[in-house]
Amino acid sequence: MKSVNAIRMLGMAQINKANSGHPGMVLGASPMAYELFKNHLNITPDYPNWYNRDRFILAAGHGSSMLYALLHLTGFDLSMDDLKGFRQMDSKTPGHPEYKHTEGIDATSGPLGQGIAMGVGMALAETVMANKYNKDITLFDYYTYVLCGDGDLQEGVTQEAMSFAGHNGINKLVVLYDSNDIQLDGGVSLAQSEDVKGKYEAMNWHYQLVSDGNDLLAIGEAIRKAKETDKPSIIEIKTIIGFGSKLAGDSASHGSPLGNDLTNELRKVLDWEYDDFEVPSDVYSDFQEIKSRGNKGYVKSVDNFKMYQEKYPELFAELNSELETPLMKFDNDLNEATRVSSGKTIDLISKEIPYFIGGSADLTKSTKAKGADGDFSKENRSGRNINYGVREHAMGAIANGITLTGMKTFTGAFFVFSDYMKPAMRMASLMNIPTTFVFTHDSVAVGEDGPTHEPVEQLAGIRAIPNMNVIRPANAHETAAAWKIAVDSDATPTTLVFTRQNLLNNSYSTYENVLKGAYIISSENKKLDGILLAAGSEVNLAIESQKVLLSEGIDVRVVSIPSMFMFDKQTEDYKEEVLPNVPTLAMEMGSAMGWYKYTKNILSIDEFGASAPGPLVVDKYGFNVDNVVKTFKNIL
Structure with a gap:
């Protein structure tokens, strides 16, 4: 457990120095995080953005000091001085993990629930890409791992996303559940009393229980079994919040630094004889195995791509070229709703860009936001139309997960229900990723459905999100241009807002304008x-x-x-x-x-x-x- 304790103590050192952070999870969940990184996760700091690497999301982003310790020990571009800058201005180690801000972070996390839903999107993307491009040579077979806590699983967006994942059999998704029975206000029993196993099995998830969160062998065996199932998998791992400290099992350990006295007592309990921010060489050596395994996986992946290029040159070219987004052409005298013009544009883009995928929240007929090649399902992995069901929040977060893999994706909903999606839209803006959010029925012109369905404040609210490009087209030409702008974007999400009623086209509405x-x-x-x-x-x-x-x-x-x-x-x-x-x-x-x-x-x-x-x-x-x-x- 020496390496596990190194993670724990590096986490405590960061939190104490910053006088800010969440020690409870770090002390309780470090064993499962170590086991995952050490023996399962296929990553390497030498090629941190390698496409076929495994993905890891710390959904419970408040445990960030644990993740930063792991990344440092694994050899990512995160020095000991960076760890000392935890939660400080302009450091590489912000309070919650941030995508592209810190090497090795696959998604921004912190708002509970977003991480699991983004993990569903990442795993869905792997399923789609593997189905389309894997032949006798495998290009895509990565796993997505998510580490979550009780709070994540209480969020509505999580329930939406897990229901969706179970229904669609998205199996290369493994959720490690840090089940410590404690949250900020006290025991989890204050807020829930459900049968966890029964609940997730009813959602078509593979469930396992590890009764001792310090049992690395049991955790490792559960992860191996999870990778053998044809369902998404959740592993409930019983842990003790604040393990080893005098605050063990107490909600007081959740979000307040232990301080020097309690940390020194913890040192004795863990038999840790080193100072703050001191790690012995044998721990670093232990973590080198992660890079060694990852580098072998990277070399194999590169070799497979080379063989694939020779055997399937057209598909390889499709994968490795920047495909141009077409500009839909409309007649100047056209008079139609921009939602209809949008649907036609989606059809054209789908023909030109094979990794363009999306769908609606049970509103395809109304929003016209429909992907190509039929419906994505367990039976049809080629389908690029995603039936999200009435799960707007999960739809937005799942789409972000898809975008994080490099695919182009869109969502579809009535504009008034963008309120259900706002946290996911904000996350897209914060991560600088180009998810496209499509909304129709954009004003009181909706009419008979009344004020519950008539957006008023939504445009102002979404325009206020930093780094969010809101485009509200006036006609078909503007709609075509808006779609090209959205799909061509590489660092800015786009919100496209379309009408239900017909609008006259205008020849002055050029793409350049x-x-x-x-x-x-x-x-x-x-x-x-x-x-x-x-x-x-x-x-x-x-x-x-x-x-x-x-x-x-x-x-x-x-x-x-x-x-x-x-x-x-x-x-x-x-x-x-x-x-x-x-x-x-x-x-x-x-x-x-x-x-x-x-x-x-x-x-x-x-x-x-x-x-x-x-x-x-x-x-x-x-x-x-x-x-x-x-x-x-x-x-x-």
Whole structure:
């Protein structure tokens, strides 16, 4: 157990130095983490981003000091000084693991539940890629491992994701459950009393119990058995939170540093004779076996790719080339809902990019967000349409897991239910990964379904997420451009917001214009008296209002702003060219928040909608030509 205790004590040293962290899990879960890394996980610090490596997600991200200790001992680019910088400004060791911030981290974690759902996505991606590309030569056969705690399994997103994984038989997924019966407020019994085994077996998961969390042999045997099943696997490992310390078994050990006195007592219990941040050479030698095994796996993988290139050159080229995202072409006089234009665009992209996959939360017929080649299932691993069921939150997080493997993916839902997905969308932005989130039924124009289904505050909320590109197209051309921008992105997630109602196309809506975020879609005639600024379906309304204003001698231009995110990144000269300092009326069927940086004059909806035919609801809130003309005249 010397190497296990090295992990424990490095974890304690980090937490004590920072005077911040979570010692309980580190002391309890280090044996299972060590066993996984030492004898099972196929990774190497020499090639940390090797595609066919195993993936590991510490879903319970508060145990980060344990993971940083493991990565340091394994030889990743994480020095002892980096460990000493735990939870400090600009360090490589933030409070919770962050993707691409620290070498060896496969996913950002911390918000409980996200990690398991992302693990489902990673394992799903392996299933799809293995089915498509593995022949007599194996290219893809990695496993995804997730280490979680009681809190993860209490989250709704976890239950959604595990139900989905069990139904679809996503078997190269192994969850190690740190079952210590304690959480922050006290015993787990305060919050749950279910039959864990019965619950997950009912979800079509393979369940095992390891009764002693310090029994490395039993943990190792359970992991081996998990890899033999055709189901996703959960291994419940009974541990003691704060093991070895005077706070063992006590919720007080969850989130507060032990301090020097209790840590020194722990040293005696663990028979650890070394100082803080001191590790004996034989422990480092022990961990070298991980790199040795990983390097052998890497060499085998490279050899397989070389043989594959010779035997299957077309498939190899498909895998190793940057496939160009096509730009869908539409007729200039087209009049159709942007959700329909989006569906057509998805079909085209699916034909050109074989690793483009996605689906909807039981709304395929409504959102038109449907993948190609049939439905993904246990019987059809070739299907690229994912039936997520009514599991919006898991859908978003699973999609992030798919994206983390390098595949291109999208989700589909009604816009008002983006609220169910917000944590996953925020995680995509935080990780700088290009997941595409598709939403339809984008305003009160939904009509009869009423305010429960009519988004109002959602656009403002999602636009407020840092690094999230929200694109609300005004027509089919803008829709095609939006999809190309989304799929071409490599570090920014995209939210695409489409209409249920038909919109007229416009020849000025070129890809180049949309790429700038905002552009003049209908120019003034001579002298610029003002601007009508709009997004989405309101652009059509602005153009119709422009005609009336011009007939009354008021010369305005219409500016379409499909993406505030992209427009705000343009040069000051371009922004001044499009939106000079003249009377400007912005209009959008949603919250006014976010528009004030462009103008103080906003026609918006800052209350809930109503149940009635869509055109009547739209008219009720003043989104008609007469009111736009009247409102603009009032600001002159």
